[in-house]
Amino acid sequence: MKFIRLATIAALSSTILAGGAVSVFADETREVTTEGQVQFVPASDEDGELEVIPPIDPEEGPDVEIDPIVPETTGPLSILMAPAMNFGSQVISNQDQVYNMVAEMQQQRGTEGDENKVPYVSFAQVQDLRGTNEGWDLQVSLSDFTSTTQNNVLTGAEITFVDSYMEYVGSNQENAPVTHAAGLTLLPNGAARSVMTAEQTKGAGASSVVWGNQADLNTKFADDEIEIVENEAIQLSIPGTTAKDATTYTSTLTWELTTTPGEDGPGETDPEIDV
Numbered sequence: 001m002k003f004i005r006l007a008t009i010a011a012l013s014s015t016i017l018a019g020g021a022v023s024v025f026a027d028e029t030r031e032v033t034t035e036g037q038v039q040f041v042p043a044s045d046e047d048g049e050l051e052v053i054p055p056i057d058p059e060e061g062p063d064v065e066i067d068p069i070v071p072e073t074t075g076p077l078s079i080l081m082a083p084a085m086n087f088g089s090q091v092i093s094n095q096d097q098v099y100n101m102v103a104e105m106q107q108q109r110g111t112e113g114d115e116n117k118v119p120y121v122s123f124a125q126v127q128d129l130r131g132t133n134e135g136w137d138l139q140v141s142l143s144d145f146t147s148t149t150q151n152n153v154l155t156g157a158e159i160t161f162v163d164s165y166m167e168y169v170g171s172n173q174e175n176a177p178v179t180h181a182a183g184l185t186l187l188p189n190g191a192a193r194s195v196m197t198a199e200q201t202k203g204a205g206a207s208s209v210v211w212g213n214q215a216d217l218n219t220k221f222a223d224d225e226i227e228i229v230e231n232e233a234i235q236l237s238i239p240g241t242t243a244k245d246a247t248t249y250t251s252t253l254t255w256e257l258t259t260t261p262g263e264d265g266p267g268e269t270d271p272e273i274d275v
Contacts, residue, residue, distance in 0.1 A: 043075030043129035052080045054106075055123050055167035055208040061218065062118045064106040075129040077136060082255040083122035083211070085159065087236040088228060095240040100230035103217050119221050119229040121212035123167070124195060126177075126257060128203050135200040136259055138209070139192035143252040151243035157251075159186040160235045161195065161211060169206040177202055179209045192256060 043050075050073050052066040068080050087099045103119035126138055145154035161184040168176035177198035184193055196209040211233035220229045238244075 040131055042131050045074045047075065049074060050078060050080055050127055050129075052125060053169055053206045053208075054120075055125070055210050056121060056214050058109075061214040062106070062120065063109045064118065064120060065109045066106055075127065077128050077130055077257065077259070078126070079124070079138070079255055079257050080127050080206075081123060081125040081208070082140075082253070083124065083234070085122075085234060085236075085253065088230075092244045092246065093240060097238050097240070099236045099238070100232045101234040101236070103212070103220075103229040103231040119217040119231075121210050121214050121217065122231055122234060123208045123210040124255060125206060125208040126196065126198075126203070127206045128198070129205075131204070133201050133204055134259060135198045136203055136257060137194055137198070138196040139194050139256045139258065140186065141190065141192040141254045141256070142186040142188050143254075144188040145249040145251040147245060147247045147249045149245040149247045151245045154238055154244065154249050155242045156239040157188060157242070157249075158237050159253075160184070160237065161186075162233045162235060164195070164209050164211050164233070166196070167208040167210050170204070175202045175204060177207050177209075186253075188251070192254070 049071075050068065052068055054064055054066055056062070056064075066081065069082055070079075073080060083104060086102045088102045090097070090099055101122070104122050105114075105117040106120040108116050108118060124138060124140075126136065128136060142159055145157045146152050161180060161182075163182045164179040166176055166179050170176065177196050180193070180195045184195065186193060196207060198207065212231040213233070217229055217231065220226045
């Protein structure tokens, strides 16, 4: 090893002498750049189940756990939540009536049992994990309210979405979808109506159209004199002339997610949910 080291030194010395001012050292380098890279692909069944993202900030309202309306829902484009509508027990009337929806109840995080459920805003949530920014449209349609009794159809019954707002989970709020106009009405067996629409370039991530005021629901829930908390953002109207039997009438709301944004009626169909 000594011989090799000495030979190298001799050769180097020889080069310096022969070349005069020639230097074998590079200029000083104080800054360099390198490349970082990450690739994203659309979510698939193998990437696991999606989780509902509650639209109310836990610091501003109740901290709740909400299961997807269809268990084991996966990406890349899915309906995670849609409201079930209960308009309570009402006295038969021959006058035109408007009934508020009974507020949906959700489980407080980390608890069990109905006694730990609290009234919560109603909402429909879409999660778009395709990564294509192609847009989508969430629509809903309504069937007749029916029973098995003599007057088996609530003729003229309508559901109205009084008002709504958007809750979009994303750093760029310009990508948020839009919600329906105030006073959107569903007619039984009528055309599907859009409740939340993401045009092309919008709607990536988790988007919720929300009905109700959480602060108002909290106040009502805290009032011991109020037995049933109502959500005034969704209403059922029934004409006084409609014959009503002393029974329960039920209807089906069909929530349909399409990949062709539009106002009325479905386009190319993706997930569909009945509630």
